Amino acid sequence: MNWQRVVIKLGTSSLTDDFGRISPPKLWAIARAVQVLQLELNCKVVIVSSGAGAAGRERLGIELPLTLPEKQAAAAVGQTLLMLDWAKALAPEPVAQLLLSASDIKERERYINAKNALEASLKLGAIPIVNENDSVATSEIKLGDNDTLSAWTAQLINADALIILTDVDGLYDHDPRENKNAKRIEIVKNIKEVESFAGNAGSLRGTGGMVTKIKAAKIASEAGIETVIIGGGGAGIEEIARGNITGTRFLAKPKTSAKKAWLSQQDESGKIFIDKGALKALENGKSLLAIGITKIEKEFAFGDVLAIICNNEVVARGLTNYSHDALKLIQGKQSHEISKILGHKDYDEVIHRDNMALIKEKDD
Ligand code: GLU
DSSP: OOOSEEEEEEOHHHHBOTTSOBOHHHHHHHHHHHHHHHHHSOOEEEEEEOOHHHHHHHHHTOOSSOOHHHHHHHHHHHHHHHHHHHHHHHTTSOEEEEEEOHHHHHSHHHHHHHHHHHHHHHHTTOEEEEEEOTTTOOGGGOOOSHHHHHHHHHHHTTOSEEEEEOSSSSOBSSOTTTOTTOOBOOEESOGGGGGGGOOSOBOSSOSOBHHHHHHHHHHHHHTTOEEEEEOSHHHHHHHHHTTOOOEEEEOOOOOOOHHHHHHHTSOOSEEEEEOHHHHHHHHTTOOEEGGGEEEEESOOOTTOEEEEEETTEEEEEEEOSSOHHHHHHHTTSOGGGHHHHHSOOSOSEEEOGGGEEESSOSOO
């Protein structure tokens, strides 16, 4: 395996015992595997670790169902327990705790901040341990499951692979707990073909099931990152260091620029329709100016992601310098007219080239 950077995602069931307590034997076996990957493959590892909620509930002696503030408190308590154990298990390497939420992925500036923090931690020799910021994130602002978080983390560090460790050794065509003829899928080339195998089975204490794992594989694949789903705890990960993957491998699409991968996977807040002249300018590497805009749709604000459409086709996506209200006034106008119309002009470009990804171009 020629991997230089991997993200390992550990579900709650991979880290806790039947009572929800962090299980030192499980965690230490994984820590050992991380060290093997680092020493034998010279591979940098980022861990996405669940288990805070379960550990916190166990420590506080409370059980589901809980109110939202109680869940937040459990996560706050459990997160410290989790990090204490990781710090001990991975010593002498320092560990770096990063708690992210959906806005750290969706807002470009915060995304770059998270990326810089991860890069610096890796460069300084720390092992980043990532979890969702469950003690402040409520459901509207949550990614909601660590499978999705791990796929974004893999993008953040431009990983070669995302390893999702779970309590089954891969994706099966039927639920292996119910059907003994179920077959494990070894390699997935086209994710669409396996989506129907996911079922809804999740483990007792975790959040995801196969559905979120497949979704994660899709996010990673778009950015050119392979995903493997394996079982077997720390030993399963160590096998990978020896070149054996007993699990399901999701092959990735070709690597694309990090910016393009990010832009192409964000939900758009609005739409901008452009004429053929503007499309030509974009294809020649230029920014989008107001003059080429024929119509806008939906409400959006400065910095939002917009889809750029020409002839009924999305041709690009980018971050807008102008809100919906401002753009309504300046669409179709020359850049030098903007300050007269709006009373000020912060930007010549509506979407700057640096903040745009063409959908069709080969490389950008
Ligand atoms: N962030 C949650 C926790 O640490 C886990 C979410 C998940 O496993 O998907 O408890």
